[in-house]
Amino acid sequence: MHGTGSGPLHPVVSVPTSMYTAAVETSERLIDSAAELLWERGYVGTSPRAIQERAGAGQGSMYHHFRGKSDLAEAAMRRSAEQLRAQAEAQLATGRTAQEKAAAYLLRERDALRGCRVGRMAMDPDVIASEQLRAPVRETFDWLTGRLAAIVAEGVASGELREGLDPDDTAAAIVAVVQGGYVLARAAGSQEPFDRAVRGAVALLAAQAAPGR
Amino acid sequence: MHGTGSGPLHPVVSVPTSMYTAAVETSERLIDSAAELLWERGYVGTSPRAIQERAGAGQGSMYHHFRGKSDLAEAAMRRSAEQLRAQAEAQLATGRTAQEKAAAYLLRERDALRGCRVGRMAMDPDVIASEQLRAPVRETFDWLTGRLAAIVAEGVASGELREGLDPDDTAAAIVAVVQGGYVLARAAGSQEPFDRAVRGAVALLAAQAAPGR
């Protein structure tokens, strides 16, 4: 990945001059455009042509910076994964207790009709068929469920949550509720089922407090 | 929908003779082939040509029986929805208590890597953009969440489940866990995250028993 624009006019470190010639590099615009289209239409529904048009770049530019559609898509998916991870990390750091942290993650404001930019890719046949393309999706959910499992485990260890609550199973259920909530919302054409699902999950978790607390 | 083959050689009721000429009608094979491909590759990833090849039918046959791709896809999605509904109804009828019924639905054996044939369509941009194509998906999840909400409501009314447990929110969460479980499984390339998520949901529900039961 190259540095993005708005760099210093007088670079203080030795870098290629080309990094400072454009407001935003063409390769950056291609990655962002690809990420948007992958979110909206998935991998099989996104053509190189559409990416180029949205980025305001020609055929030649795209094939100069990337080997092809899958190469650019992988870069775009890695960027989306980074953004989702930063966002989730911020939510998980919000609460004090395990319940508060999980609730902060679940209740984060989301446009459910757009779906999840990372989770969406898991339904794409060409993504699942390619180890290269699936990797960023797998890594994102591995990280997220692991992060939530650690939070639940801490809650059990500290006596906040009841003994016997399985951290891995609970974490998987929490992440699944969010991903499945997107499906329900898009099926219904409404945000409501998503909000119901996450509220339901928060309520189920609230009843897992250790007895006498 | 026409009657399927293996009909009597001497029809006892007055029906068009053509209904008895083939083992399985071409239009039926087209619908089944389309349903399979939609499950595997989604709407944007499925071409009329691929459907025809799988059904062993030519261009002419397809455009004789259906107005085009979306018309055939709608018929295929309605068939898939019927099948899912029958399957879910069987599971929900299994248990005695609300918890048993919900657990029977959640723990049903599924090939998580294949995903849900109905839920999958909710991620497809062309399906969501068309009221016609989205209808069977919306109706299926409306029915399923309504069915589960009624079961939870009965559980609360009978004193099995704690007062204050919201039936609609809980039902949405249950359905979302299953749909999200598919996403996690496909992202991981493994059945495991799906099994964890549904087990986690069953455990969360078990703790919603009314106090003193």
Place this chain on the structure above:
DNA sequence: GTCTATAACGAGATAGAC
């Protein structure tokens, strides 16, 4: 680095013969 030209192929549908 970016552009245009070209190409081989598939998508999605229509037309008309049989």
Place this chain on the structure above:
DNA sequence: GTCTATCTCGTTATAGAC
């Protein structure tokens, strides 16, 4: 009802000029 031919457009590149 099913077949083959045809059509227009989009996809996913490669080639080479600028």
